[in-house]
Amino acid sequence: MSWSAGQALKPLVKPAITRQQLKDYAEASGDKNPIHLDDAYAKKAGFPSVIVHGMLSMAFMADHVRFNFPEKAFRIGRLKARFRKVTFPGDVLTCSGEVREVGDGALQLALEVKNQDGEVTTDGSAEVAKI
Amino acid sequence: MRTSEAQTLHATVSEPPVSRQQIDAFARATASQHTPALPPTFYTLFRRAEYQIMDKLDTNWQYLLHSEQEYEYFETLTEGQIPEVKARLADKRERRAAGFLMSFIKLESDIMVNGRKIACVRTSFVIREPLEEAK
Numbered sequence: 001m002s003w004s005a006g007q008a009l010k011p012l013v014k015p016a017i018t019r020q021q022l023k024d025y026a027e028a029s030g031d032k033n034p035i036h037l038d039d040a041y042a043k044k045a046g047f048p049s050v051i052v053h054g055m056l057s058m059a060f061m062a063d064h065v066r067f068n069f070p071e072k073a074f075r076i077g078r079l080k081a082r083f084r085k086v087t088f089p090g091d092v093l094t095c096s097g098e099v100r101e102v103g104d105g106a107l108q109l110a111l112e113v114k115n116q117d118g119e120v121t122t123d124g125s126a127e128v129a130k131i
Numbered sequence: 132m133r134t135s136e137a138q139t140l141h142a143t144v145s146e147p148p149v150s151r152q153q154i155d156a157f158a159r160a161t162a163s164q165h166t167p168a169l170p171p172t173f174y175t176l177f178r179r180a181e182y183q184i185m186d187k188l189d190t191n192w193q194y195l196l197h198s199e200q201e202y203e204y205f206e207t208l209t210e211g212q213i214p215e216v217k218a219r220l221a222d223k224r225e226r227r228a229a230g231f232l233m234s235f236i237k238l239e240s241d242i243m244v245n246g247r248k249i250a251c252v253r254t255s256f257v258i259r260e261p262l263e264e265a266k
Binding site: 028029035053054066067076082083 | 167207
């Protein structure tokens with residue numbers, strides 16, 4: 001498949017984030033900051049409950065890039081995320097994006113993650129190239 | 132802290148060998164269905180060097196928010212490799228506003244394997260600390 005500037009990527013909807021997933025992610029990633037695991041701690045920091053690791057949203061974004069550009073055919077040269085809005089357990093995140101630029105064998109991508117209310121929680125960019 | 136002063140803060144950490152179990156656990160926890168070899172954000176496991184710098188800065192973790200993350204990949208990390216992480220404080224700026232001390236911190240890390248740089252990691256944090264609790 002050939003890609004052109006402005007072309008939309010296939011969106012990817014991830015299952016609702018669970019508290020168990022936050023525990024599993026803390027274990028697997030080593031990020032055990034209690035703001036992701038302990039409601040009382042999160043409330044003291046000004047949140048209604050624990051918040052989702054920003055890096056979990058970025059992992060979704062990365063999976064979305066791979067959904068569109070499989071490991072066997074493309075290498076990722078760069079991946080960047082900006083965490084714009086806090087995500088909570090129960091949120092359903094949808095990853096979308098488009099090809100921003102095509103050039104020299106590499107594609108520049110614009111990426112976005114939205115919650116179930118249509119709010120952008122994370123945006124970012126990536127560069128992918130054919131292997 | 133000016134950038135020139137910030138660059139004097141650094142840390143180097145050797146990580147244990149990467150295992151298939153670690154990769155699989157990370158892929159499961161992130162519900163990654165399309166990254167059979169290695170989830171691209173797997174490198175987040177190698178943050179101990181960053182944390183050492185943050186500890187040197189007396190970071191109040193309760194008020195820390197992750198604002199940006201960037202990975203630049205040069206080679207693919209594979210099972211069995213032993214990463215060495217060289218992290219440095221790239222920038223730190225502070226601003227007082229509406230009863231809070233806002234700290235903007237940028238860290239950069241090189242992920243090395245056998246002396247070769249396989250990835251570069253850039254992390255930005257914002258710490259929004261009430262002035263009465265600021266150290």
